[in-house]
Amino acid sequence: MKKASTYFRTRHSLGHEVLHNWWGNGVYIDYESGNWAEGLTTYQADYSFLEQQSNDVAKGRRLEWLRDYAALPPERDRPSRTFTSKTHAASQVFGYNKVAFLFHMLRRQLGEQVFESALRRFWREQRFRIAGWNELERAFSEEAGRNLSVFFDQWLDRTGAPEISFAKVAKSRQEKDAWILSLEIKQSEPSYQLQVPVQVLTTKGPVERLIPIKGTHTPVEIQLSAEPIELVADPDFHLFRRLVSGEAPPTLRDTLLSGQTQTLVLEGSTFQQQGLALARAMLDSSLQSNSTLEPEKPFLLIGPSSEVDTFLRTHKLPGMPEELAVPSSAQVWARRTPQGQPYVIIAANSQASLEALLRPLPHYGRRGYMAFQGSKAVIKGNWPLSKSGILYRFP
Numbered sequence: 001m002k003k004a005s006t007y008f009r010t011r012h013s014l015g016h017e018v019l020h021n022w023w024g025n026g027v028y029i030d031y032e033s034g035n036w037a038e039g040l041t042t043y044q045a046d047y048s049f050l051e052q053q054s055n056d057v058a059k060g061r062r063l064e065w066l067r068d069y070a071a072l073p074p075e076r077d078r079p080s081r082t083f084t085s086k087t088h089a090a091s092q093v094f095g096y097n098k099v100a101f102l103f104h105m106l107r108r109q110l111g112e113q114v115f116e117s118a119l120r121r122f123w124r125e126q127r128f129r130i131a132g133w134n135e136l137e138r139a140f141s142e143e144a145g146r147n148l149s150v151f152f153d154q155w156l157d158r159t160g161a162p163e164i165s166f167a168k169v170a171k172s173r174q175e176k177d178a179w180i181l182s183l184e185i186k187q188s189e190p191s192y193q194l195q196v197p198v199q200v201l202t203t204k205g206p207v208e209r210l211i212p213i214k215g216t217h218t219p220v221e222i223q224l225s226a227e228p229i230e231l232v233a234d235p236d237f238h239l240f241r242r243l244v245s246g247e248a249p250p251t252l253r254d255t256l257l258s259g260q261t262q263t264l265v266l267e268g269s270t271f272q273q274q275g276l277a278l279a280r281a282m283l284d285s286s287l288q289s290n291s292t293l294e295p296e297k298p299f300l301l302i303g304p305s306s307e308v309d310t311f312l313r314t315h316k317l318p319g320m321p322e323e324l325a326v327p328s329s330a331q332v333w334a335r336r337t338p339q340g341q342p343y344v345i346i347a348a349n350s351q352a353s354l355e356a357l358l359r360p361l362p363h364y365g366r367r368g369y370m371a372f373q374g375s376k377a378v379i380k381g382n383w384p385l386s387k388s389g390i391l392y393r394f395p
């Protein structure tokens, strides 16, 4: 079993460790039926602190979870119910993040009060016992007054995530201030039961609706008191779903999570050793060192700045981004090739500059680009979200 790369070592909050006195050390985990405790603890400790800061910060975390999921290659995905403990970064994605997201969706569907009373019931009934997902599901179903097995099964027993889109969008005017917006909400197979938040921008301002869907095509009619201009699904990332392309600009993690990434270190044996050590610290799977590139695979390129320039020109890839044009000793950026393969470039002006990245860089997987002076990040940023999302705009 490979040990978790330093890159993904979670810096858990104190609150997270404290909450394990309830989830894990108070109610014990039935490892045979899956570890629910990490996701629940992540949601109730780490995430809820962010929510206390602001809605925007919490939304940012949900997007990061979805972004991480988008970076996970399908062949490394597993059903969350099979998660027992974190062995590598991929397992954090379906064992912590996706499970935390499950609790988020549950809380939104059931409301704050039912959500809390279900957790209190679970605690009351299972304290100092070994409990699994079935006991959790029972506590939630009891408090909700309905069977939640479809909900739990669809999120725990499947890999993948729903992919949502709009189709057949049309508007018609009934009378002066009465409009009907009709559309289909489509989703990929296998379909999920979801409550999709839809925001409609009208000539008199935005209108929000929560639309229950199941099956691959759900016809919807929305009555409005003004003319609709555009509509967007789940703009605040409340659903665990596949992001559409504009919502998932490249980050280092796309390349580092892939099990296929080729590592190429340019020039010189000293650089070679440092480069490979850095790659090992960053990658979530074993190192595949190449001297030439296979175009259909992600790659991590490490080298002296001037050689990196030449390499990029030869391979018809864009040079160092303008965002990084500051005095610095090393620059790092994530992109995708025109064919859609993710890659990461690490350019350094000396062997020492490269060596200085070994400790800090593995912690920046969610970033799109960075510049370092020694081991200090002087610039760190993310490529902007394009304003697309799941969007329809009337012509």
Ligand SMILES: [Zn+2]
Binding pocket: 012, 016, 020, 038, 041
């Ligand atoms: Zn934990």
